[in-house]
Ligand code: TGC
């Protein structure tokens with residue numbers, strides 16, 4: 001046996017031993033979620049994706065293992081965990097599937113976060129424990145058919161009528177939309193002679209005039225529910241208006257979710273690297289395993305380098321976030337570049353698997369297709385590039 005085949009192989013999912021920098025409770029949360037993902041999600045997630053199914057029992061199970069709103073105080077059903085722990089959770093879940101991580105991101109960052117930060121005490125007490133346990137599901141309605149990258153162009157309107165606000169408009173591409181019991185809806189106030197303020201509302205989805213219709217034609221994120229929301233004169237009490245004014249409220253929620261995505265995509269990326277490395281070890285070509293070919297090793301090395309740099313970025317951003325230093329531009333860079341790393345790894349893995357790589361018997365193509373969405377939602381690659389460009393030059397080039 002040659003020395004090359006007996007050489008001990010490095011641990012590729014933590015090449016720089018970042019594990020050593022985690023607190024014991026962060027490691028414990030990560031290991032618990034990992035065990036759940038390997039035991040209960042991986043055996044089934046490929047079928048769910050193929051069937052276009054988000055299993056109805058999943059939210060309660062995710063609540064049971066404690067991953068929904070993990071950073072919120074225990075009084076509201078959270079675990080009071082660190083931002084890093086939240087990132088680790090996202091990475092473990094997305095190792096299985098980006099759509100399942102989407103559910104966790106939306107519930108935690110886009111629904112529980114604004115309720116905890118800006119809703120009345122009564123609403124917090126009513127919604128947060130149920131959202132944490134998975135008994136209730138939430139969604140976040142910002143994007144519209146004609147306002148995606150530019151949410152300030154939204155057409156959904158709200159107007160004050162007595163003690164209520166009346167909301168009318170259409171939201172598109174809304175994760176968990178038709179499953180949701182509560183929707184965070186952003187709308188522009190009707191104003192005489194110009195644009196009114198953008199306001200956010202906690203909307204019970206059983207209100208008259210609220211309807212959700214699923215988008216069924218997705219070739220990506222198939223294990224996730226994505227819907228259109230139709231609001232036709234939906235009346236919401238003033239007490240259910242979030243205590244924040246302007247687009248900055250919605251964007252602050254996105255900052256939380258984008259942070260989780262910067263971690264999550266590493267899970268999908270490493271899943272692809274591991275699959276490709278295992279595949280080429282056994283696949284013969286020209287008398288030797290593909291793993292023994294220099295061009296193949298070069299691609300694996302690039303995947304490892306990109307994902308490892310992404311891991312260093314995510315870990316450091318986590319610690320910055322814990323000190324309140326997760327500025328939007330820092331989060332934009334991490335979201336943009338870690339998605340690029342993961343999508344690059346998924347495309348390379350799909351290719352290294354040859355014809356087998358286009359089947360759903362392997363995971364690379366599922367991750368690759370999911371990551372096309374992740375590169376689009378929560379700010380496209382171009383939007384984050386322009387955020388960084390503005391940061392460098394001071395010029396907004398949107
Ligand atoms: P701009 O003038 O830059 O900002 C308006 C106000 O918002 C503040 N701000 C932020 N605050 C917190 N976090 C951020 N990331 C922020 N970015 C901006 C800003 O300081 C300002 O505050 P103030 O007090 O001065 O008014 O706004 P703009 O209209 O020029 O837009 C900038 C741009 C293009 C970057 C922004 O609109 C943007 O991010 N567009 C992308 C939209 C997007 O990401 N949509 C995502 C929808 S939700 C989703 O995709 C969920 S996917 C499901 C899942 O997560 O799994």
Ligand code: FAD
Nearest residue numbers: 140141142143148149173174175221376377378380382398
């Ligand atoms: P557009 O904004 O129309 O962009 C089209 C193309 O133009 C992109 O390549 C973009 O980068 C480029 N572009 C845009 N502006 C510029 C510019 N100034 N300069 C150069 N290029 C530009 N939204 C929610 O509110 N809640 C959700 O839960 C949610 N979940 C989603 C789930 C899925 C599966 C998907 C696919 C989307 C989801 N979204 C959600 C919506 C998502 O955030 C938007 O799709 C995204 O913000 C892009 O908007 P758009 O699709 O309208 O594309």
